[in-house]
Amino acid sequence: EVQLEESGGGLVQPGGSLRLSCEASGFKFTDHLMDWVRQAPGKGLEWVGRIRNKDNRYTTEYAASVKGRFTISRDDSKNSLYLQMNSLKTEDTAVYYCARSPIQRGPMDVWGQGTTVTVAS
Amino acid sequence: DIQMTQSPSSLSASVGDRVTITCRASQGISNSLAWFQQIPGKAPKSLIYAASTLDTGVPSKFSGSGYETDFSLTISSLQPEDFAIYYCQQYKSYPFTFGQGTKLEI
Numbered sequence: 118e119v120q121l122e123e124s125g126g127g128l129v130q131p132g133g134s135l136r137l138s139c140e141a142s143g144f145k146f147t148d149h150l151m152d153w154v155r156q157a158p159g160k161g162l163e164w165v166g167r168i169r170n171k172d173n174r175y176t177t178e179y180a181a182s183v184k185g186r187f188t189i190s191r192d193d194s195k196n197s198l199y200l201q202m203n204s205l206k207t208e209d210t211a212v213y214y215c216a217r218s219p220i221q222r223g224p225m226d227v228w229g230q231g232t233t234v235t236v237a238s
Numbered sequence: 239d240i241q242m243t244q245s246p247s248s249l250s251a252s253v254g255d256r257v258t259i260t261c262r263a264s265q266g267i268s269n270s271l272a273w274f275q276q277i278p279g280k281a282p283k284s285l286i287y288a289a290s291t292l293d294t295g296v297p298s299k300f301s302g303s304g305y306e307t308d309f310s311l312t313i314s315s316l317q318p319e320d321f322a323i324y325y326c327q328q329y330k331s332y333p334f335t336f337g338q339g340t341k342l343e344i
Contacts, residue, residue: 152334154282162274162282162325164334178332181239214281224272224329226293228281 119143119227121215126232133205133236139198139215139229146196147171150218152225153189153200155211155234163211165189167218168198183209205236240264240328244337251342256314259340261326266306270330273302273311276339277322285324286311318344 125137139151150173153165166179168189177189188201198215212233216225241264251257261271269289274282284293286302289309299314313320321344326337 161339162276162327162336164327164336167332167334180333222287223270224284224287224327224334226284226287228283230281 119217121217121227121229123213123215123229123232126213126234128235128237129205130238131205131207131236134201134203135205135234137200137202137213137215137232137234139200141196141198141217144217144227146191147193148220150220151189151191151198152216152218153198154214154216154225154228155209156214156231157208157211160211165200165213170220173220202234205234207236210234210236239333240267240331240335242326242328242335242337244324244326244340246340247338248341248343250344251316252344253316253318255316256312257316257342258313259311259324259326259342261304261309261311261337263307263309263328263330267328267330269305270328271302271304271309272327272329273300274325274327275322276325282325313342316342 120142123139152167166189186204190199212231214231216228218225243262271289273286276282290302301312323339
């Protein structure tokens with residue numbers, strides 16, 4: 118069964134840091150691009166960023182709202198995706214989803230269940 | 239950035255109805271459009287990509303159409319499990335952007 122499981126969410130103060138993880142199983146992780154998408158309470162979906170696979174040199178793309186503060190990485194040996202979040206702001210409060218994107222397909226097709234990040238003092 | 243605008247923002251319908259949700263892009267995106275369904279409190283689920291291609295396991299009651307700037311999602315024969323929030327997303331260029339969502343209510 119194809120699965121994505123996020124972890125690492127929690128409460129953090131403004132200006133703090135947090136690292137989210139997403140563990141993949143049931144598919145060939147190395148063949149997929151991986152995305153992070155977030156959803157603030159009561160709001161719609163916001164794409165956060167993407168990391169490509171090894172064949173595409175692990176290059177990344179980011180939304181302007183997080184560029185320079187968030188870093189996406191992956192460890193193919195652990196079938197894991199990461200989101201390092203620094204200089205957190207209250208507006209980063211959201212449920213964070215990881216999602217896989219098959220190279221030949223384009224957009225994300227499988228999503229994790231999400232992990233909640235709350236930035237508050 | 240490409241802006242995606244969905245209409246309506248909310249829609250009331252009954253079991254058995256056929257409904258259509260539209261999505262407009264601020265510039266041409268070819269057929270690089272996806273549709274997602276989200277039940278509140280749950281993760282989004284992919285329905286359609288490339289504007290009209292159904293994802294594996296998605297029933298044929300869902301259909302998508304459109305090209306460049308104007309797209310639509312049609313759901314026929316509504317069932318209770320179809321009442322959810324629907325989002326369009328463009329993946330033509332970065333940053334990927336979503337529509338604001340359409341809440342389909344009974």
